[in-house]
Amino acid sequence: MIASTIALAVLAWALAWPIPARLSRAHWTSRAPRTALVLWQSIALTGGLSMIGSLLIFGLSAYGDSPLSAGDALVRETLAGGIPDGATIFQVGSLSFAVLLTGHLLLNLTATFVRTERQRRRHLDLVTLLSDPVPGEPRTRRLDHPAPVAYCLPGAFRSVTVLSDGLLDLLDEDELRAVLEHERAHLQHQHALVLLSFRSWGNALPWFPIAHLAETAVESLVEYIADDQARTVVDSHQLASAIALIGSAGAPSGAVHADSPARDYRVDTGVATTRIRRLLDGPPPLEPRVRIAILTGAILLLLLPLTLLLTISLVA
Template identity: 50%
Template sequence: MIISAALLGVIAVILAWPFPLVLARSDWPARSPDVALVLWQTIALSGGMSMIGSLLLYGLVPFGNALPQSVIFLGDSLRSGTLPADTRFTHVLALGAAILLSTHLLLNLFATFVRAERQRRRHYTLIALLSDPLNGQPGMRVIDHPAPVAYCLPGAGHSATVLSKGLLRLLDADQVRAVIAHERAHLVQQHHLVLLAFKSWHSALPWFPIANRAENAVALLVEMIADDRARRDVDDRTLATAIALVGLGQQPEVLAAASDGESDEPWISSPERALVAPRVYRLMNQALPLSRLATMAVFVTAIALALAPAIVLLRA
């Protein structure tokens, strides 16, 4: 049992630091963003399971040599109010940490989803009042604002893609088609769920360096996946130009000039991470996707990573 705990600890450390670091620094995810996204999800899931599992197994060492028996014995001990003689403070600490960590992560995930759903409802109400349908297309809304903006509002039964008049003025018909195809891909593939999960992971563990890196990497990958879907409808250059034009149109100076004193609040420059230029680069350079062999290798790694902590836990 102590060996299993140590083994899970090693997996947790590898997945918490060196492995994601190498992944975040490598170039291939831009070539096959969908494959890389699978790997990031596996890292998060397997990393969390290993970390909690390791603490749990270590804490259960005094209670038995196998996981099921030790859990039963722990229950008996709690009921009778006595601990086995060889229980140390560190065992109790590890058990407490395992319970706290898993509760914290789950509650945070739940809270993040509830908060997002509430914001989405409020936003949807405003959109219904302030925007008009685009050429009678269901789920497409146009809002009267000079800033070039496009986004989608996911949600069961009432998802919407919103474009601003500023965007429709800035882009030609093909470029608008590219934007719509991109947003539709986000909605169809439910990207907001992945984004929210990683956002919640980051906000639950703000001191965890890799959580921030993972959230940024996943945000970029999701955009690239949606870009790849849009490339089936329009050519790469049209999409790249649309991204560049909208990106440039959202700079604070441009926004201030466009709103023409209508809004008193200053437009603040928000981004601290580069999520736009990498997308344009890969469209202009037409990077080839990963070979079938390399893709297989990544998937095998992902499956191994996902199964490893489960196998160790079940055999403990």
């Protein structure tokens, strides 16, 4: 079990810094944002499982030679109010930290979700009160505001896209269609939940710099994914024009965090420039065989901690 502990610890370290840092600088991610998003999710989940797993396996090594027998012995010893003979303070501390870390992550995720849902419902009530339906566009509201703003409010049963008068006056029909499709892509692909999980990870581990690096990378990827869906119904130049017009009109800028109830049509100068360049002069999409290879690697990576645990059980 000690060898598996070391293997999981090495994997957790690799997924905590060198691999994500390299991925965040990779240029291919903008060519295959969906594939890159799956890889980021695999890295985050596998890294967490490996970190907790290494602590758990090391702690359980005091109770037995395999996870199953050690788990059974842990329950019996705990109910009896004792610890095994020969158990060190490091093994007991490792086991305790694994339990506390798991609870901390799950509680933080739950708290972030509950807070976000409460904010979303309050925001949706205000939007319903202060806006009017857009004729011909289901689940779309028109807000009386001069600034060009578009955002979506996701929900399990009620989702809505909000457009301002300033936006409707600024864009032509095709540009407006591009913005609507962009926002609907966020709703369709549940990007709010994806961002919420990464935001929760960053809130739970504020001392963990890679969590914030991953969140920033994922925020860009979901914008690329929404852009790609928007340009299936309009020309890339029309979408780029809409982004440029909104940015030049002085719409609110900056990222909208996952614990915010809304997803803004972002016009941050740096992000907007990158998106426009990608739409107009970006390289072609990644080849299918390369995307398949990356997705296969992401799946195998996710299965690696489970494989190590099964190997321990079979060998023992």
